[in-house]
Amino acid sequence: MSDLEAFREEARAWLESNGPTSMHLPIPESEVVWGGRQEAFSNPDSRVWLERVSEQGWTVPTWPKEYGGAGLSKAEERVLTEEWRRARCRPALMSFGISMLGPVLLEYASEEQKREHLPKIARGEIRWCQGYSEPDFGSDLAGLQTKAVLVDDEYVVNGQKIWTSYADKSDWIFCLVRTDPAASKHDGISFLLFDMASPGVSVAPIQLISGSSPFSQTFFEDVRVPKANLVGTLNGGWTIAKRLLQHERAMISQMGLGLAGSSNQSIDALAKEYVGTENGQIEDSILRDRIAQHMMDNECYGTSLRRSMEEAKAGQGPGAASSMFKFYGTELNKQRYELLVSVLGTQGLGWEGEGFSEHELKTTREWLRSKGNSIEGGTSEIQLNIIAKRVLGLPD
Amino acid sequence: MSLVLTEEQELLRDTAREFVREQAPVAALRKLRDAEDPIGFSRELWSEMANLGWSGIIFPEEYGGAGLGYAELGVVMEELGRTLVANPMMSTVLLAGNAIALGGNETQKKDVLPSVCSGERLLAFAHQEGSRHQPYRVTTTAERDTDGYRISGEKTFVLDGHIADQLVVVARTSGELRDREGLTLFLVDVNADGISRTRTSMVDSRGYANIKLTNVSVERSAIVGDVDLGANVVDVVLDRATAALSAEMLGGFTEAFERTLTYLQTRVQFGAPIGSFQALKHRAAIMFCEIELSRSIVLDTLRAIDEDRDDVPSRVSTAKARCSDSYHLIGNEAVQMHGGIGVTDEEEIGFFLKRARVSQQTLGDAAYHRRRFASLRGF
Numbered sequence: 001m002s003d004l005e006a007f008r009e010e011a012r013a014w015l016e017s018n019g020p021t022s023m024h025l026p027i028p029e030s031e032v033v034w035g036g037r038q039e040a041f042s043n044p045d046s047r048v049w050l051e052r053v054s055e056q057g058w059t060v061p062t063w064p065k066e067y068g069g070a071g072l073s074k075a076e077e078r079v080l081t082e083e084w085r086r087a088r089c090r091p092a093l094m095s096f097g098i099s100m101l102g103p104v105l106l107e108y109a110s111e112e113q114k115r116e117h118l119p120k121i122a123r124g125e126i127r128w129c130q131g132y133s134e135p136d137f138g139s140d141l142a143g144l145q146t147k148a149v150l151v152d153d154e155y156v157v158n159g160q161k162i163w164t165s166y167a168d169k170s171d172w173i174f175c176l177v178r179t180d181p182a183a184s185k186h187d188g189i190s191f192l193l194f195d196m197a198s199p200g201v202s203v204a205p206i207q208l209i210s211g212s213s214p215f216s217q218t219f220f221e222d223v224r225v226p227k228a229n230l231v232g233t234l235n236g237g238w239t240i241a242k243r244l245l246q247h248e249r250a251m252i253s254q255m256g257l258g259l260a261g262s263s264n265q266s267i268d269a270l271a272k273e274y275v276g277t278e279n280g281q282i283e284d285s286i287l288r289d290r291i292a293q294h295m296m297d298n299e300c301y302g303t304s305l306r307r308s309m310e311e312a313k314a315g316q317g318p319g320a321a322s323s324m325f326k327f328y329g330t331e332l333n334k335q336r337y338e339l340l341v342s343v344l345g346t347q348g349l350g351w352e353g354e355g356f357s358e359h360e361l362k363t364t365r366e367w368l369r370s371k372g373n374s375i376e377g378g379t380s381e382i383q384l385n386i387i388a389k390r391v392l393g394l395p396d
Numbered sequence: 397m398s399l400v401l402t403e404e405q406e407l408l409r410d411t412a413r414e415f416v417r418e419q420a421p422v423a424a425l426r427k428l429r430d431a432e433d434p435i436g437f438s439r440e441l442w443s444e445m446a447n448l449g450w451s452g453i454i455f456p457e458e459y460g461g462a463g464l465g466y467a468e469l470g471v472v473m474e475e476l477g478r479t480l481v482a483n484p485m486m487s488t489v490l491l492a493g494n495a496i497a498l499g500g501n502e503t504q505k506k507d508v509l510p511s512v513c514s515g516e517r518l519l520a521f522a523h524q525e526g527s528r529h530q531p532y533r534v535t536t537t538a539e540r541d542t543d544g545y546r547i548s549g550e551k552t553f554v555l556d557g558h559i560a561d562q563l564v565v566v567a568r569t570s571g572e573l574r575d576r577e578g579l580t581l582f583l584v585d586v587n588a589d590g591i592s593r594t595r596t597s598m599v600d601s602r603g604y605a606n607i608k609l610t611n612v613s614v615e616r617s618a619i620v621g622d623v624d625l626g627a628n629v630v631d632v633v634l635d636r637a638t639a640a641l642s643a644e645m646l647g648g649f650t651e652a653f654e655r656t657l658t659y660l661q662t663r664v665q666f667g668a669p670i671g672s673f674q675a676l677k678h679r680a681a682i683m684f685c686e687i688e689l690s691r692s693i694v695l696d697t698l699r700a701i702d703e704d705r706d707d708v709p710s711r712v713s714t715a716k717a718r719c720s721d722s723y724h725l726i727g728n729e730a731v732q733m734h735g736g737i738g739v740t741d742e743e744e745i746g747f748f749l750k751r752a753r754v755s756q757q758t759l760g761d762a763a764y765h766r767r768r769f770a771s772l773r774g775f
Contacts, residue, residue, distance in 0.1 A: 268775040282775050291775070292766040296714040297689070304692040307399040314400045324685050387684055388677035392657060395672045 008079045014056070015087040023049045027090045034094050036127025036171045046092075053092035054123045060098055063106065067114055068122025074313070096165070097121035097128040099251045101174050104244045108191075108232045117193070129196070130248075131161040131175030131218060132241070138163075139382050141176075142185045142238060146220065148177035148192060150227065155179075155192060157200075157223040163376065167203045167216035170196055174244075180235050191237035194225040210368035211351075246322045248377045253305070253325035267291050267336070271343045287342060294332075294339055301325075301332055323390075327383035330373035337367035397467070397699040399692065405471050411448070412475035419444065420481040422744045428482055429601040435559050436603025437482035446515025451489055454636075455497055459505055460513035465702040466636065470643035470694065477647025480751050482602050484518055486644075486758075487556035490637040492519030492564040495581055499621035499629035504583060508562070520560035522551040522584075522607050523630070529760040531630060532576050536609065538567035544615040545569075547582060548590075550608050555758075557605030558595035560586060565609065570624050579626035582618045589613065600754040601747075635712045638759045639697045642712075645719040645755050646687075646694045649726040652748040653683055656730040663735075670733075679729060686722045693718050710772045713765035720755075720762040727752030 022045040031043045033050055041047040053059055056070060061077045063069025072080065084091075102121050105114055120126040137143040146159025157177055164173070172195055180188035196203075200223035205213040232240050265273075268291055271282045282288040308321050340363050341348040348364055350356035374380040388394040401409065420441055428436065445451060453469050455461025476483060489512065496508045496519075511517035525535055536549020547567050557563070563584045571578025586593070590612040593605045621629045660671030660680060670676055697715040700708045727749040731738040734745050756762070 268770075268773060272775055277775075280774065281770065288770050288775065289763065289766050292770040292773075293717070295773070296717055296766070296769060299714055300689040300693045300718055303399070303696045304689050307692045307695065310398050310400050314398075324688060327681075328685050328689070381678065384678040384681040385674070387681035388671075392677075392680055392684060394657075394660060394677050394680065395669050 035124025067118035129170035189237040249322040249326035253329040452513030459509035466698040470698040473643035474647035477644035491521030581620035642715040717765040723752040
């Protein structure tokens with residue numbers, strides 16, 4: 001038996017004996033664990049589950065053991081993912097610390113910073129938010145104006161961020177700040193970490209068209225940050241910022257696969273139910289064609305993600321692939337919700353209350369929420385700019 | 397099976413690419429067109445392709461083939477698509493040849509396949525009737541008579557039908573017009589009494605024919621496969637040929653895109669390369685994404701055939717729909733982005749647009765394959 005197969009058996013056995021049935025899929029949104037100081041563990045079993053999984057190092061399986069991971073290879077991680085899916089276990093922890101910040105800390109942070117922050121991310125003790133966009137600097141992110149000035153041994157931060165995901169629920173922020181106003185815009189940015197409980201930090205949630213408030217405006221007034229919280233070099237933050245965006249895009253790219261979503265039923269099954277059938281076919285032939293097209297596109301997209309992983313393993317592949325997947329995946333997700341709302345008809349347009357099922361109301365809200373997918377993490381237009389420049393070599 | 401090419405496949409690709417660039421650039425197709433070549437492709441070139449093993453690439457070694465898979469075939473088809481090489485791979489190897497290889501008896505295989513692999517014998521698949529691909533819509537009839545069958549009907553859009561030595565004819569032996577049951581395949585000599593062939597001149601400058609069969613008499617030994625159960629062979633043949641055509645199309649629109657990209661980088665207007673304008677950049681980036689998705693589905697479809705997977709039919713339809721849409725988009729964008737020169741006969745980009753349209757329609761367009769996909773998935 002190969003080492004990989006031995007690992008598979010080990011993982012399978014562990015999941016079977018340690019994964020409580022209450023921690024099987026599906027997972028209601030109210031029971032998703034994001035960790036951090038405010039985490040209430042609405043289902044108490046999820047606390048036990050998180051403790052067990054993080055004890056194994058499996059919230060971040062490929063991170064080194066000294067930082068809270070399990071030191072698994074990519075191949076072992078794939079096996080673990082497969083077994084996780086097979087056992088129908090819930091993810092123990094959702095976290096921007098895991099998907100975005102951790103990978104760049106591993107690459108750019110000092111040893112001391114890694115030992116300080118990575119284990120807390122792995123165990124879900126600290127929840128992180130992202131201080132990137134500003135009111136006047138969205139797509140033109142590198143123009144950001146939030147300032148950090150070194151006074152004695154502390155940076156004094158002043159300015160405003162916007163679209164900070166879950167700022168009101170987060171403990172710490174990774175934040176882009178301008179440390180050299182005289183330098184060209186890409187060369188005067190630094191990457192700072194600080195506690196959201198610091199004096200001078202305030203947060204105002206923003207209500208979206210979907211009715212939810214996942215984003216906030218975040219204000220900094222003379223926030224004092226220890227000098228040691230600078231990651232990488234002073235004024236060298238843009239490189240880290242871009243790398244983190246690649247991780248963010250990779251995370252968002254997964255959304256196109258229809259993994260997110262309100263219903264376990266596929267679009268075609270819903271269409272048969274809501275639109276009706278004639279000789280086993282969806283009665284509306286144009287809708288049938290659009291659903292087929294969407295499903296095919298989705299499958300081509302999934303196959304492309306697989307090819308990209310295989311090429312990366314073989315040392316090939318386009319460097320700006322994350323932009324392609326971000327662009328295509330989010331456009332597909334929007335299209336998916338447009339189709340779902342078409343399928344549900346007037347039942348897909350309810351806002352709240354009686355007359356609509358829970359899943360219909362959820363679909364409506366998610367349809368509206370999906371409009372942000374092609375804006376957050378860099379708009380579709382920005383992704384197309386990146387592809388044109390970095391992959392196709394078209395001139396500025 | 398991995399979607400990354402193996403070293404052997406890369407080597408095959410390099411050989412094929414060099415061969416078509418030197419022996420059969422787009423200029424060769426123009427020359428055939430302008431000379432009104434009666435065959436529509438170069439027999440010498442086909443002999444050389446046979447020597448390279450391409451004509452027998454998917455057939456077993458015992459019949460003179462190379463015994464390779466569809467992953468390898470796809471590599472060759474993609475390169476043939478890049479320079480729009482006129483060749484009888486589709487007609488002789490993938491359609492009619494495959495019908496013999498998959499449905500024929502031992503005698504038929506031994507008779508036909510070795511001379512197909514050697515490049516000597518040309519075949520055609522006489523299937524379509526009317527103006528579009530509807531595999532079970534067959535009105536051509538084969539009626540029993542004392543010694544065998546008499547076939548009558550009119551076939552259209554028969555690839556290389558005008559120069560084939562033998563035809564595989566799909567005829568109805570029972571059932572109603574659109575029934576899947578009741579189809580039978582016959583291997584028919586083109587010199588048989590009652591066959592008349594008319595070459596049709598089409599926009600992609602390749603060879604096609606309309607074929608009329610009037611009381612064509614064939615013996616029972618001409619039956620390929622089982623009487624009334626021809627669709628079992630037709631379905632598999634069409635899936636494999638459609639996968640191969642998708643690979644050819646992938647090569648075509650990849651090439652058309654790369655040529656357009658070069659033009660965007662070099663054509664200067666308003667004192668700047670036109671590729672610096674965002675109105676064109678974004679469209680180029682979208683085309684790039686479409687090509688990447690197309691490549692993924694084509695590679696996986698070819699491997700699905702090699703692995704004999706259950707999802708071959710739905711993968712094939714996904715690949716053909718996707719490649720038809722991509723070639724349509726890129727064919728048109730390529731001409732538009734070349735500006736005035738793009739609509740001249742002198743510039744080669746127009747050849748890609750023309751081939752795009754014909755290959756989109758061949759073996760079912762995108763809408764056909766979306767309907768088929770929906771039926772396969774039960775909606």
